[in-house]
Amino acid sequence: MFDRSELSSWTTIATPRIPLALLEANGHEARVAYSGAAALEVLATYVPDLALIDLGMPTMDGYELARRVRRTPRLAYMRLVALTGWGQPEARERSRAAGFDKHVVKPLKASDLDELIVVSAHGSHD
Helix, strand or coil: CCCHHHCEEEEECCCCHHHHHHHHHCCCECCECCCHHHHHHHHCCCCCCEEEEECCCCCCCHHHHHHHHHCCHHHCCCEEEEEECCCCHHHHHHHHHHCCCEEEECCCCHHHHHHHHHHHHCCCCC
């Protein structure tokens, strides 16, 4: 059986308390960054299995962060999930083109997070 506590996760979202609390309550290691630039600083020393990335971050949006992550070989295996209020087909296509594996429209439910973690642990991508 899969032990979820073995999976490290990292979040970079505008309102991190809810997902961070969900992750930590289930025994996951997590980091929070409040901007794309801060996320890149975190990724310089911490490589997670899963990144929940808000598309509407200031300065460097989530799309650009995803593109930069995908261009970095040591981060290539990370599962990138766009976490956003934008559910339009254009936003979904843009996130796919930027390198996201999944596009999730807020609010993120605990059951959605559990599914993302399990899928990440098994290496499956959409």
